[in-house]
Amino acid sequence: MQNKKYAAFQMGKITKTDRWVYLFLGLILIVALIIGLRDETAFNTRFANEDGFVENLTTVALLGVSILCGIRLFRQWNHHTWTWLLGTAGFAILFFFAAGEEISWGQRIFGWETNEYFMERNAQSETNLHNLVVGETKINKLIFSQLLTLVMVVYLIITPILYRRIKWVQDLFDRFAVPVVHWHHTIIFLLVTGIVLVIPAERKWEVYELAFGMIFFLIFLNPLNKEVFKN
Structure with missing residues (x-):
């Protein structure tokens, strides 16, 4: 059953905040x-290095999504319903976890040492889960690359179409407070994906993670189903 409230391929209004964030992201991508393309070493060691500008900004973006969900949870x-609260709380926790993982839970900021468990099982000898190695399998490659890519394709391309055309999908997303993307x-x-793939530098995925955080902040701030997040 099609809900006439949302046209299947309606682009959606681009807000002033969207424009400013897209402009900022565009400048970062141009510089990246x-x-x-000119100096892979400089890219890896100075532009997208550990604890550098790109990684820290990614943490801010992810934490921003978590805080936004937390504010909504507190105010509303x-x-x-309990399903709405559950979904909102789940996203708050999920993005807080992602932000913490991005900076290894502040390990390098506060200077505390890695315990024995992570020293033996973490590819970078840091306190985080995404660099764990189980057997010969890197968790980062299995979950945070392959699985996340599949989730992104479904969430960004398939579910927006289903949400706009099928009533029960719309009801399910709204009930659990799942923000739905605008086509922009x-x-x-x-x-962003196309631009990042052109960059030959090894740490180009740090820029991709930054784009992920910034775009998802915009999605959560002004989703297609924004009426669901009002009192």
């Missing part, structure tokens, strides 16, 4: 492309 606790979010993410 120039440096990555008495105005929504999807288009920007695909453009």
Whole structure:
């Protein structure tokens, strides 16, 4: 059953915040492309290095999504069903976890040492899960690359179509407070993917993670189903 409220391929209004974030992201991508094509060493060691500008900004973006969900949860606790609260709390925890993982839970910031478990099982000898090695399998490659790629394709391309055309899908997403993308979010993410793939530098995926964080902040801030997040 099609819901006439949302046209299947309606682009969606691009807000002033969207424009500023896209402009900022575009500038970062231009700089990344120039440096990555001219000097891979500079890209890896100065532009997209550990604890550098790109990685820290990614943490801020991911933490921003978590805080946004936390604020909604606090302000609207008495105005929504338990499924809405569960979904919002789940996203708050998920993005807080992602932000923590990005900076190894502040290990290098605060200077505390890696315990024996992570020293033996972490590819970078850091306190985080995404660099763990189980047997000969890197968790980062299995879950944070392959599985996440599949999830992104489904979330950014398939579910927006289903949400706009099938009533029970719309009800399910709204009930659990799952933000639905506007098509401009999807288009920007695909453009970013194409640009990042052109960069030969090894640490180009740090830029991709930054784009992920910034775009997802915009998705959660102004989703297609924004009425669901009002009192």
